[in-house]
Amino acid sequence: MPALTVNGTRHEVDAEPDTPLLWVLREQLGLTGTKYGCGIAACGACTVQIDGQPMRSCQIQLQDIREGEEITTIEGLSPDRSHPIQQAWIELDVPQCGYCQSGQIMAAAALLRDVPEPTDEDIRASMSNLCRCGTYNRIRAGIKRASELS
């Protein structure tokens, strides 16, 4: 049975090898914080981190995941919403409906790790996740606030 490591725990899963990681997370592992938005890697709602890199899990098949790769989902970002991005999101009331925010947060956390003090242009260039509620300006402010908190 295929196996993968998610949020530090190894799981064997009953799924076909071509099943997208998104649906393995949601349906086999019950980690529904990662969202389905488009299925074509266009919206970013399904963003997780694989070895720290933001990846769109709808386009990664189970068979693509290599032994030893560490998958982090929104549920594993911190045990208690203590990641600076989560703290900043709460402090600035970034989410509206909230559906895209798991993906936004996972992408923003990866950005902050690579660029601890991102400029507006850094944020514009790297945050391509879609938000239909239009929370972009608060996301931008939230990333900057998280940078201060880090």
Place this chain on the structure above:
Amino acid sequence: MTEHFTLSRRGFLASAAATTGGLALGFPLGAGAEQLDKLAQPEINAWVVVQPDNTVIVRVAKIEMGQGTLTGLVQLVAEEMDADWDTVSWSYPTPGENVARERVWGSFGTFGSQGIRTSQEMVRQGGAAARAMLLQAAANRWNVDPGEFSVERGVITGPGGETLTYGDVAEDAARLDVPESVTLKDPSEWTIAGKSLLRLDTADKTDGSRVFSIDFKVDGMVNAAIRQTPVQGGTVAGFDASSVEGMPGVQRVLQVDDSTVAVVADTWWRAKKALDALEIEWDFPEENASFGTEDLEAMLTEGLTAEEAFIGNEAGDVAEALGKAAQVVEATYSYPWQHHVTMEPMNATALVTDDSCTVWTSTQNAESDLAAASEASGLEIPQCDIHRMNLGGGFGRRGASSTDYTTIGVKIAMQMKGTAVKVIWSREEDMTHGAYHPATKARFRGGLDADGNLTGMHMRISGQSIFAGLMPFALEDGKDPLVFQGLQADGQEGQLGYTIPNLLIDHAMRNPPLRPGFWRGVNNNQNSFYLESFIDELALAADRDPLEFRRALMQDHPKHLAVLNKVAEGIGWENGAPEGRAFGLCQHMGYGSYVAAAAEVSVENDAVKIHRIVAATDPGHVVNPQQVEAQIEGSFAMGLSASMMSEITMQDGRVQEENFDTYPIVSMWEMPDVEKHIIPSGGFWGGVGEPTIFVATPAVLNAVARLTGKRVRELPLYRSGLRLS
């Protein structure tokens, strides 16, 4: 704009709707002892539960879908109660409970920017009544007149300094009669309402724990993927179930109704995979199956000059005024179909037994879903109920335009009684089976006298009616009054901000074969784009400054003028735009609020850069300023998406756009800085979620025209050879 969104299937909603205006307090706010026993939580009245530990649960009839209404309504109740904000939470009653209690919570419908403004009075009364009952309970305990008490953060202090918490007296208070009348606080006294408090529902949206309807799980649940007819009015001619029945996880391949096929599997991904492999034969009505965007174009163009039209606003004699005009300016504009694209695709989980039907779904109007569940299951209303889940976006799609996701979910569950079925529409299924922003065109003729004054204007709208497509019973002798949003002569909802001595605004209804829907801002989107673009064209023809030209027509519309002046000041209109840039203006009224925007743009290599937008809104009263600010910014992202980037087209009766690759929306890259001015003038309650959506686009395009001379009359932007940078 009251109850006309409610889709009444069995009549009960329509009859009940008559009771949903402002409530006198004789209304049964209390539960009655026999009902109280049946409720999971003891309650002071329908709106307020106080638990022994002094925590307060506010019942919320409207739904939260990102717009902040939930927090705002709880603020209003907590304010009247003098509750401790730190101990306040909320719960959603079900529509089944509402019906069982003679609609004590009024309408659940959350659309038309009505969440706060149509229910603020009743929820505040609920809070004030709860406070009075809690104080009376304390008075009974102490044998003192409650007039001698002071209350702060849920603690009652008696004349001798003795204290009781709300929790201490909650059980006693719940047994008391509801007072016959209460006095509401004046907004000037507010300490909880009117403040930029943080939302109550943010934290669990940051760690993945918030359960959206698509995330809902129940033991033994199975998953369904569906395919509906790609052409409106089409029917299923046949499919070979056996071709996919052996695929992994597949449990059933079934026909849901005349126009829908479902595959049910243990997981949704397996259901979708099997559905994708299933070949389905269809029968289509020929006229619909041959319809395309070019037919829409011809249909709407014909309506622009048709003899017959419904009149929405008329004054003086337009024909005479145009005949006498020194100059007649003409222009024709168009606005394409749009899709809501809620980030969470349509979905519902349904469980049907011989005598019950239960649905868990995200909806803006759970009472409509209740009616849909009853109709689809054949069970009576009291046998059905809807559990309201968090919405991953609404924007008018869910329950406001259609409850199709509930109907389909129940129809599948009907064929698998005793098993809960979750149906999820793929993004492609969702985008090609929407309830689309109507497509229209408008043709203007405006007459200017020798001094450049506007003496007459004819605005002919041609195109689709939402009422005709969704709820023909709301038409008035065939006319759809909603088409004229923001163009009405008077009223509190959407009054035209200009006085034009000779005026005719009329509508030639032309309905193409694509289901329309209420899309955030609804008909204000195109009406504001049409009118505010044309006003600028008139100003240009009259060789007048667009701000001065507007002001001359707005002397009898001081509230419209106030927001316009505010944005003109904010953008620095008097000083002019920096080199290489231009300013543009727009003002409009909708959903009871006055709104305006001013944009600063530059254009380089046909790419439009929006440097900033200044926005102003006067919604009368404001319950949470920082959430109003969030709505201004968010509405601009959605409004600019529609005008600058997105368009639904049709070929052979089929919607062509299926996903974000062909239906792009504004992202972080395009999102402008927004300067927000909230200037409530008091005395009325306007909406917040929608009104600002319709002012960004005209402001931007007016700036583009002033800078480049290129007037964008067809949306989206690329039709004029431009793109958003």
